Amino acid sequence: MKSTTWLIHLILPYWRRILLALILSALTITSHIGLMATSAYLLARAALHPPVLDLMVTIVGVRFFGLSRAVFRYLERYVSHDVTFRVLSRIRVKFYQGLEPLAPALLLNFRSADLLRRIVADVETQQNLFLKVLSPPIVAVLVLCGYGFFLARYDMRFTVILAASFLMAGLVIPWLIKSLSKKAGHHLVTLRAELNSQVGDSLLGITELAAYGQVQSHLEKIRNTNQKLTNHQRRVAWLSAFSLALTGMLANLSMWMILVLGIILVEKGKLSGVNLGMLALGTLSSFEALFPLALVPHHLEQNRAAADRLLELIEAEPAIKDHEAVFAKPQEMSLTFHEVSFKYGEREPWALKQLSLQIAEKGKVAIVGASGAGKTSIVNLLLRFWEYNEGRIELGGHSLQQYTQEEVRDFVGVVTQRTHIFNATIRENLLLAKPGASEEELILASQRAKLHDFVRSLPKGYDSLVGEGGFKLSGGQRQRLAIARVLLKNAPILILDEAMEGLDPITERDVLEEVYKLMDGRTTLVITHHISGLERMDEILVLDQGQVVERGRHCELLQKKGYYRKLWDRREVTPSNI
Numbered sequence: 001m002k003s004t005t006w007l008i009h010l011i012l013p014y015w016r017r018i019l020l021a022l023i024l025s026a027l028t029i030t031s032h033i034g035l036m037a038t039s040a041y042l043l044a045r046a047a048l049h050p051p052v053l054d055l056m057v058t059i060v061g062v063r064f065f066g067l068s069r070a071v072f073r074y075l076e077r078y079v080s081h082d083v084t085f086r087v088l089s090r091i092r093v094k095f096y097q098g099l100e101p102l103a104p105a106l107l108l109n110f111r112s113a114d115l116l117r118r119i120v121a122d123v124e125t126q127q128n129l130f131l132k133v134l135s136p137p138i139v140a141v142l143v144l145c146g147y148g149f150f151l152a153r154y155d156m157r158f159t160v161i162l163a164a165s166f167l168m169a170g171l172v173i174p175w176l177i178k179s180l181s182k183k184a185g186h187h188l189v190t191l192r193a194e195l196n197s198q199v200g201d202s203l204l205g206i207t208e209l210a211a212y213g214q215v216q217s218h219l220e221k222i223r224n225t226n227q228k229l230t231n232h233q234r235r236v237a238w239l240s241a242f243s244l245a246l247t248g249m250l251a252n253l254s255m256w257m258i259l260v261l262g263i264i265l266v267e268k269g270k271l272s273g274v275n276l277g278m279l280a281l282g283t284l285s286s287f288e289a290l291f292p293l294a295l296v297p298h299h300l301e302q303n304r305a306a307a308d309r310l311l312e313l314i315e316a317e318p319a320i321k322d323h324e325a326v327f328a329k330p331q332e333m334s335l336t337f338h339e340v341s342f343k344y345g346e347r348e349p350w351a352l353k354q355l356s357l358q359i360a361e362k363g364k365v366a367i368v369g370a371s372g373a374g375k376t377s378i379v380n381l382l383l384r385f386w387e388y389n390e391g392r393i394e395l396g397g398h399s400l401q402q403y404t405q406e407e408v409r410d411f412v413g414v415v416t417q418r419t420h421i422f423n424a425t426i427r428e429n430l431l432l433a434k435p436g437a438s439e440e441e442l443i444l445a446s447q448r449a450k451l452h453d454f455v456r457s458l459p460k461g462y463d464s465l466v467g468e469g470g471f472k473l474s475g476g477q478r479q480r481l482a483i484a485r486v487l488l489k490n491a492p493i494l495i496l497d498e499a500m501e502g503l504d505p506i507t508e509r510d511v512l513e514e515v516y517k518l519m520d521g522r523t524t525l526v527i528t529h530h531i532s533g534l535e536r537m538d539e540i541l542v543l544d545q546g547q548v549v550e551r552g553r554h555c556e557l558l559q560k561k562g563y564y565r566k567l568w569d570r571r572e573v574t575p576s577n578i
């Protein structure tokens, strides 16, 4: 019910266009009825050999309805599709506006193929909303009123037959089809979503599936879902054919009843014989308004199931909300954590426990620790992707919660090992950081990130495509591109989250030099597994299970002979720490 109200709210602003589309649709069917009725009348009159002039008006009527039917049909399709696409674009915008605040905290709970299905197919399903759900019943009522009124001029019983047939075709047949469909519309939406997720997962994990010999069992799962989907689709196709046959039968039956009643009235002298064909064929053609009605409940069910899936995301409470009143910009770029505790969910364990740290403006702090210690959680809090549970985080002396999410992210440049490279050109990937950057700025940032020479060696230079996830670039080139992006953004706070991870020692040494330059003059937080190069840090925090277990400068920590010392003793010898 909630989804239906939501959908109605979305289409209400277009009520004028909708009204026009409905009128045009009713006029199209009226023209069809008019064409058949005047043609039948013309034939019946012509059979009596009247003077040609007596037939002129009817001939003009046949021509008029023949032409008007085509014109009205064209206009009706134009307007109704225009409304439909406007509604679709409104749904897309609403959906994206609802989706954006959920990233990344809540979106992690959804499979990417499922999200894609919602964004594309569930939105597309809504194109049936006006065309196949709302419009047919209203048009049927308009035609019933108009044509019923016309029939009543000859005899009220014609109208009763028409109304009874319309009720059968508009209520009884759709009800029958709905009970036979066994919620096929709902199943179609959920099974299509399931199939999408399974295929998406298989494509993403094809290498793992092949390596572990699981391709066949995965294919079997996909086949099963596909089979279920095919069964439901077959059922819907069968129901569609069955409903057409039933409505067709009813149309012929109504025509026959009108004819029988007409013949009786002619015999009694209450109706002229020339009107018989007109009334019978007019009734038959009025059923054009009724054929789409049988599947209205099926389409409504599909629309509601798809809308429910959209609403599930749109109505989800974002993990973080901006405060109404926000502060002015900070005077300086220091960062402070006061006894911050954080967990990802009510039932999750603490990811950070009473963490305190301070980075003065332009200061450099590193956080080291084993996997799962909580290092990335600190970045998630700083970027306001998640809200902390206890304590206080300050940026420039003000609570982080007093800045909007967008503002905080404007102050921060991040380089991670997972920096996403878009399937676009190098230029487009760089401009992401500063959309209005000039060519000189791009080149300067690339030169500083040691990327420029490589880009120049490519036939298309900055306009070269880098492939999905930047697969045409090496790990080092990807990191340099990420660094160039941060240089372009020129944010006063820098976060390096495992920025060197996955690089070979030679590339690491080259990139590290650039990274050190990048740190100059910025408040920097370095997060790393590797302790090489941390001698330059103002403070190093060793994190274990969300808690700080050691802290101090490099030399102090080495003397403590604790966890840091152990890491130092076990460190691999790489060119950067020779």
Ligand SMILES: Nc1ncnc2c1ncn2[C@@H]1O[C@H](COP(=O)(O)OP(=O)(O)OP(=O)(O)O)[C@@H](O)[C@H]1O
Pocket: 108, 344, 345, 348, 351, 369, 370, 371, 372, 373, 374, 375, 376, 377, 378
């Ligand atoms: N989205 C999430 N939902 C629930 N728990 C999470 C989520 N992300 C991380 N965690 C948990 O929080 C804890 C800290 O994770 P975090 O990613 O901060 O560790 P990390 O030190 O950065 O690890 P790594 O070095 O492997 O990246 C871990 O126990 C992890 O399982």
